[in-house]
Amino acid sequence: MSNELQPKVVIVIFGATGDLAKRKLFPSIYRLYQSGKISKNFAVVGLARRPWTDEVLRENVTKSINEAISPEEDLEEFTSHFYYQPFDVTDESSYNGLHMLINDLEGTYQTEGNRVFYLAMAPDFFGTIANKLKEYGLKESAGWSRLVIEKPFGRDLESAKVLNKELRAAFDEQQIYRIDHYLGKEMVQNIEVIRFANGIFEHLWNNRFISNIQITSSETLGVEERARYYDHSGAARDMVQNHILQMVALLAMEPPISLTTEEIRSEKIKVLRALRNMDPEQVGDFFVRGQYDSGDMKGEAVQGYRDEAEELATSNTETFVAGKLLIDNYRFAGVPIYIRTGKRMAEKSTKIVIEFKDIPMNLYFKKDNDRHPNLLIINIQPNEGITLCLNAKKSGNGALSEPIQLAYNHNAVSGINTPEAYEKLLYDCMVGDATNFTHWDEVALSWEFVDTILDVWSKNTADFPNYKSGSMGPDAADELLAKDGFHWWSI
Ligand code: NAP
Numbered sequence: 001m002s003n004e005l006q007p008k009v010v011i012v013i014f015g016a017t018g019d020l021a022k023r024k025l026f027p028s029i030y031r032l033y034q035s036g037k038i039s040k041n042f043a044v045v046g047l048a049r050r051p052w053t054d055e056v057l058r059e060n061v062t063k064s065i066n067e068a069i070s071p072e073e074d075l076e077e078f079t080s081h082f083y084y085q086p087f088d089v090t091d092e093s094s095y096n097g098l099h100m101l102i103n104d105l106e107g108t109y110q111t112e113g114n115r116v117f118y119l120a121m122a123p124d125f126f127g128t129i130a131n132k133l134k135e136y137g138l139k140e141s142a143g144w145s146r147l148v149i150e151k152p153f154g155r156d157l158e159s160a161k162v163l164n165k166e167l168r169a170a171f172d173e174q175q176i177y178r179i180d181h182y183l184g185k186e187m188v189q190n191i192e193v194i195r196f197a198n199g200i201f202e203h204l205w206n207n208r209f210i211s212n213i214q215i216t217s218s219e220t221l222g223v224e225e226r227a228r229y230y231d232h233s234g235a236a237r238d239m240v241q242n243h244i245l246q247m248v249a250l251l252a253m254e255p256p257i258s259l260t261t262e263e264i265r266s267e268k269i270k271v272l273r274a275l276r277n278m279d280p281e282q283v284g285d286f287f288v289r290g291q292y293d294s295g296d297m298k299g300e301a302v303q304g305y306r307d308e309a310e311e312l313a314t315s316n317t318e319t320f321v322a323g324k325l326l327i328d329n330y331r332f333a334g335v336p337i338y339i340r341t342g343k344r345m346a347e348k349s350t351k352i353v354i355e356f357k358d359i360p361m362n363l364y365f366k367k368d369n370d371r372h373p374n375l376l377i378i379n380i381q382p383n384e385g386i387t388l389c390l391n392a393k394k395s396g397n398g399a400l401s402e403p404i405q406l407a408y409n410h411n412a413v414s415g416i417n418t419p420e421a422y423e424k425l426l427y428d429c430m431v432g433d434a435t436n437f438t439h440w441d442e443v444a445l446s447w448e449f450v451d452t453i454l455d456v457w458s459k460n461t462a463d464f465p466n467y468k469s470g471s472m473g474p475d476a477a478d479e480l481l482a483k484d485g486f487h488w489w490s491i
Contacts, residue, residue, distance in 0.1 A: 016046025
């Protein structure tokens with residue numbers, strides 16, 4: 001591995017005692033180290049209020065890696081790069097101490113002044129931290145400084161603007177890396193390659209040949225311990241504004257003229273600009289919200305959302321959203337993109353189905369019900385791969401057709417070595433590649449779209465609960481497609 005690709009860096013994790021650091025960040029840093037993507041010239045500073053020591057942090061890092069990966073080697077050399085400082089982000093006196101620690105580590109590990117500040121904390125603190133980092137000179141160094149921000153980025157356009165203004169007062173747009181971990185997923189990154197590296201798809205990828213697109217991101221879990229966070233968010237903010245609209249942009253964008261961050265972003269932004277904003281009175285025709293009731297998950301009785309915690313007893317928060325999106329551009333005008341996402345659904349799966357228009361005349365079936373359009377299915381998780389549904393001759397006499405599937409399963413090829421989304425994104429950030437991070441313009445356009453829906457919903461009490469745990473959401477989500485003559489594919 002060349003030095004160029006092995007960043008030298010001090011990674012500062014705000015919120016190092018939290019869930020994200022434990023489950024995602026520590027294992028990801030280890031895998032980058034193990035695969036040689038980061039050299040020995042790195043150090044990690046963990047910050048949080050708990051009175052941990054370097055040793056306690058190192059024990060926790062070891063534990064989290066053992067739980068996530070079960071490495072064969074001894075982790076002592078790796079964890080010796082980790083340092084902990086008790087730190088309250090609201091306490092001014094903490095920042096000078098941090099500055100001194102970083103300067104020391106830069107000397108010890110020869111990291112050339114490169115710094116990543118990873119904010120794995122509640123978003124309320126993002127603005128404060130960014131500004132203190134500037135005020136106390138922590139972002140000034142001989143190398144580069146980058147700020148990584150977790151979701152959610154605001155709770156509507158107005159709050160996102162306020163947050164962005166605070167961040168931009170301290171860091172330039174090019175220094176801000178807004179994480180959308182879906183953009184680190186192998187098959188989400190593959191959308192662009194499948195489309196633009198295959199003539200058989202790209203030539204057909206337009207309103208003449210595609211009848212509709214369906215994006216489903218379903219979870220089997222309920223809100224678990226995240227009730228308070230989730231109730232202030234809901235499915236539209238948690239999933240649609242970010243992950244789902246990012247997938248829509250990748251599915252509908254024009255081929256970029258080159259693979260630079262700017263060119264790809266510019267094409268994605270054009271899609272979000274072409275996304276048809278609804279009038280408030282149309283929201284009911286285009287969007288469905290749901291909240292899960294009690295039900296049965298694989299033989300086990302589970303409670304409804306409103307029974308999950310005392311404060312949810314009268315909650316009007318949606319745990320499910322389905323919608324019909326229209327892109328008003330030359331390529332996609334008239335092609336509905338249906339989306340649905342929710343909790344406590346029948347299966348855990350994220351997938352995209354491209355349904356192609358049927359041929360004008362088809363002699364190879366008996367009844368209309370036997371007709372099967374060609375589908376391209378992009379499986380994002382938990383399975384990773386693509387399936388192409390074609391029609392072929394039924395074996396035996398006669399010339400009737402039956403649907404067949406050509407499947408490519410990515411997990412089977414890469415197995416356990418498929419890098420985790422966070423691992424890829426952390427690396428991209430360290431090498432200065434912002435392609436798979438969200439630009440402010442994308443955030444703003446996405447909020448603008450979602451705000452219209454949320455605003456209408458906030459003014460009416462929903463008839464919740466309206467779908468059973470273990471189902472695929474409310475009936476209205478099926479009707480949304482049925483009125484256009486389609487149905488959700490569950491292949
Ligand atoms: P979490 O488990 O609640 O952790 C929050 C961290 O912040 C803890 O380490 C806490 O440690 C620290 N903290 C709180 N107040 C502090 C203060 N005043 N000064 C210094 N440290 C303070 O949260 P999380 O689940 O890791 O989530 C972190 C961020 O990632 C959030 O923005 C979340 O939305 C986002 N995110 C998380 C996940 C996930 O899977 N967990 C997924 C996507 C996005 P002390 O109590 O010791 O101070």
